Amino acid sequence: xxxxxxxxxLTGPTAVGKTALSIALAKKINGEIISADSMQVYxxxxxxxxxxxxxxxxxxxxxxxxxxxxxxxxNVCRFKEMAEKALHVIYxxxxxxxxxxxxxxxxxxxxxxxxxxxxxxxxxxxxRLERExxxxxxxxxxxxLCRIDPASAKEIHPNNKKRIIRALEFYExxxxxxxxxxxxEREKDAAYANxxxxxxxxxxxxxxxxxxxxxxMLTQGLVKExxxxxxxxxxxxxxxxxxxxxxxxxxxxxxxxxLEDAVYKIKRDTRxxxxxxxxxxxRERNVIWIDKPSFEYDDQKILEFMVSKIHAL
Numbered sequence: 001x002x003x004x005x006x007x008x009x010l011t012g013p014t015a016v017g018k019t020a021l022s023i024a025l026a027k028k029i030n031g032e033i034i035s036a037d038s039m040q041v042y043x044x045x046x047x048x049x050x051x052x053x054x055x056x057x058x059x060x061x062x063x064x065x066x067x068x069x070x071x072x073x074x075n076v077c078r079f080k081e082m083a084e085k086a087l088h089v090i091y092x093x094x095x096x097x098x099x100x101x102x103x104x105x106x107x108x109x110x111x112x113x114x115x116x117x118x119x120x121x122x123x124x125x126x127x128r129l130e131r132e133x134x135x136x137x138x139x140x141x142x143x144x145l146c147r148i149d150p151a152s153a154k155e156i157h158p159n160n161k162k163r164i165i166r167a168l169e170f171y172e173x174x175x176x177x178x179x180x181x182x183x184x185e186r187e188k189d190a191a192y193a194n195x196x197x198x199x200x201x202x203x204x205x206x207x208x209x210x211x212x213x214x215x216x217m218l219t220q221g222l223v224k225e226x227x228x229x230x231x232x233x234x235x236x237x238x239x240x241x242x243x244x245x246x247x248x249x250x251x252x253x254x255x256x257x258x259l260e261d262a263v264y265k266i267k268r269d270t271r272x273x274x275x276x277x278x279x280x281x282x283r284e285r286n287v288i289w290i291d292k293p294s295f296e297y298d299d300q301k302i303l304e305f306m307v308s309k310i311h312a313l
Contacts, residue, residue: 151177
């Protein structure tokens, strides 16, 4: 048995059914749950983030849920710092942490103990790049990235200002591409004895569940939730309000599109997001895929399989 602390990861695309399975698993293995979700961390953002409710938690301790205000920035550095504090508490209690959520980069950072200390300060380089983005546009910055780091340019969407600036800043501060750095980090040994489960379903069913979830969010009052956030002074330039479901409804409330168009965009972009999540997890090492059709959609069989793998750690 490994002398490293045990960690269980339960991830997969959005709407695949991670929440219910994580609760059942926590009960079986004396686990506590750390959310690796970029939106459930925010208060007042319950419906659009499909945030787990107190009732759904069934007295299982949860961390990084409903703890930040929407004006606060939540990024991989902040996640890692908060998650490590939660890990300390869980290990002190002799329990097993279960990292649950679909943000692969957050999971990777925690599992491989990636060091972001050099990236935390707001450097003069970043300030200049942000000014250039405003003055010359993102196309110009993306073209620069294509020249100095083609691998990152291929992976980062031309409109993803935050990631493009981060990649360019890294190159200018370190003298080599961030894609090289990321590749080296991916090759590191895990800092924890782990079972890295990826829950998956066939694509048509997954897309159907995504559409149904979006319809349910609207019934539950997503438009009212976003209106309340708007009334509280939260706007589209905030990281939190860029979340799927929030930015589209905000566009509708600002008169930039119809509700029908907003809903269409949420469903389409959520499907694209699920596809990107699966691409990320396929690239990760030592993951244990759980394809729901292979288990005949029997949660008990899935649970038994997971527990057997965890006990073998």
